[in-house]
Amino acid sequence: MLITVLTSQKAPAAAAVLVGKNVAIVLGSYGSGVSIAASETFKNAGVAAMGITCTNPNVTAGNDHYFRICFLDPFQGTVLANFAAKELGAKKAYCLGELGNEYDQGLISYFTEAFKAAGGTVISDSFPTNNSDFTTYINKAKSEGCDVFFCPVSIAYSTQIVAQAATKDVSFAILGSDTLDDNMVLDAAKGTDIKLYVSTFYAEGGNADFDAGIKEYINTNADAKTANGGNDTISAVTAMGYDAYFVAIEAIKAANSTDPGAIKTALPTVKYTGVSGDIAFDDIGDAKRDTAYIKTADNDNAAWKFVTQQSAK
């Protein structure tokens, strides 16, 4: 069953509904804040949960029921900082995150650490929840002469930032995390001269069979197409959701039962080769990953272009 949860405050209630329905395993959530808030409910019920795109270390740290199939923030923040410093040659970075959002602030601190280690300087700001005027922050980054604008924020904010930066004739590149890997962000950048780079879990073209299958599904299902932003571009979260689903099936096979307890015991041993790469869990419950994909927005065609595979080293 599917439950859509938008805020961390509502996560425990949604988790209780899932537990009440006697689910065998929980897939999700999309975000770290929500996952952490719901964690306790799953723990008490003895249900294993598998995070799909939540990248904060605290999701899996210090518990034995939360797993994840994606990479982590320290890794992602470092990858992006290395990319900015080495590939883009950036010296000064502007970081902007949502106030009180664990995901944003976590990534910014890992990025800052790695970027400073690479010899750069960093200016950081936070905006309040539900803010929609980002021109002031963009002006500030511009007048400070920053080379990159790092904003690992959720889609509602990132589309605004990209659209507003486009009007300001900015020279810096916008750098985003996996949350910016979304077709709505592409639409915001379409036809502008914004330079946009994002790190992500999967880039289209990584697995031809998977790409063809998903495109067929999207094009034959009107609701799926609308939810995908009205086109058939494959975002990384689609690939990750797909992999998570099959890892869960592998776990159920390994446990040979749909009992939540048995699945929880079997899950750490599961190994699966998904479309986003090999998936195996370490002692903490995190997937072992060592590279991230970097993509850039092709503003003429509203498509993502694969740039490089960047490692944390």
Add this chain to the structure above:
Amino acid sequence: MEFAVSQILSGISLGGQYALIAIGYTMVYGILRLINFAHGDVFMIAGIMMIYMATTLPLYIAIPAMIICTVLLGFLIERAAYKPLRAAPRMSVMISAIGVSYLLQNLALYITGGQPKTYPRIPWISDTVTIFGARTYVVTLVTPFLVIALVVALTLLINHTKIGIAMRAVSKDFETSQLMGVKINTVISVTFIIGSFLAAVGSVLYFTNYPTVVPMSGAMPGLKAFVAAVFGGIGSIPGAVIGAFIIGICETLIKGTDYAIFSDAFTFALLIVILVAKPTGIFGEKTTDKV
């Protein structure tokens, strides 16, 4: 220089958009003594309606249709949620307003599925222009003039037309004007219609500048516009406009400093200071004690 011009332009534009919402708050308060908490959400619904209409209709039909639907929504809210409570204590109407606010937010959440929606580009006002080296949307420049034009029109309406005289009478004394033959239900409906119209126009300007609409989009601008209305003296239209410009400009200036985190805190701290130091606001009516 470019930085300063850019910040001040952002502030004026934001202030103008707050002003259009603040007028709706202040007019309803002036007449009904009701803080219409649903007003910010009417503004958000106007944005969402525009997005859905623009997918099927050409813009020159979609914009008027959106404005008419928003006006209708404001009218229906008043008839359904406030009119039956006319004789009830003021607190009941306020709670009803909070209920409508949450109803609209959750309705929007249900319709959009919580997905952020991108506002359509409106020709000309979405174009970019360069002023003293600062690039901005045309809408930024249009907003203050449009606000001033609308306020002048509104002031003329209130001071020189029959409905305007009735509005002023109702705001002075509810029962007496009813005894004098003023049809208060019509007057109140007209107030909501004007307020919703301005919210609809404000939503076009606001979402052209900040082109993403989520169900919570109306909450913050609504709250800030409310603060602006209180700041200027709730019940006073010029007060609401000046209050909105002051709040919009201060907010953007603070965001440009190292204290950017405190920009919202500043707005609400200002509300507290005003309420303590001058409870009636800058242009508030003086209350005379009747003996």
